[in-house]
Amino acid sequence: DQQVKQNSPSLSVQEGRISILNCDYTNSMFDYFLWYKKYPAEGPTFLISISSIKDKNEDGRFTVFLNKSAKHLSLHIVPSQPGDSAVYFCAATAGTGTYKYIFGTGTRLKVLA
Amino acid sequence: EPEVTQTPSHQVTQMGQEVILRCVPISNHLYFYWYRQILGQKVEFLVSFYNNEISEKSEIFDDQFSVERPDGSNFTLKIRSTKLEDSAMYFCARATLYNEQFFGPGTRLTVL
Structure with a gap:
């Protein structure tokens, strides 16, 4: 039961260009979405989040877009830097209960210098 | 904002043995979670x-698993008979x- 999907397992981008990571979800009860970055042998690090009442949230080089009708969100990184190379997970949660996160399978981003 | 610390960083055990994984929040929090990543x-x-x-617990969290805060500070995950x-990787979150x-x-x- 994959409620959150990241269909691209990997992505390579040239330094300075835009990285776009995509995520789709199926559960219409999700109302809060997050992106996490993960390096090997480390815990996920929070990057940016968005509530379902918004369609865009920006924080420095990171922007998350939410298209509720399409049940799709994306993370834009501009400009991409070599230090951004990591695995990126999107996560979703519903605004009730314990707010557990449902994670996608991750996209490995490689930024080429 | 500080995260949590977890010990040990690596645990090797024999099948059937019990393990206890520990999580120490840096400050008081209301919600704690355990996640895993195969x-x-x-x-x-x-x-x-x-x-x-x-x-709440997932279907993965069967009778072999338990959690507690034995001293009001540490947050532990116990697996009674490991398979x-x-x-x-087991992650604690707060x-x-x-x-x-x-x-x-x-x-x-x-x-x-």
């Missing part, structure tokens, strides 16, 4: 803990609100 797979929710009680398929959860560095559990 190598190459996604991060999966195990259990949430609120107000010193389990508030080979329990080998994974939250004060319903928003962002902050994860610890994880414990790598290897069951032989």
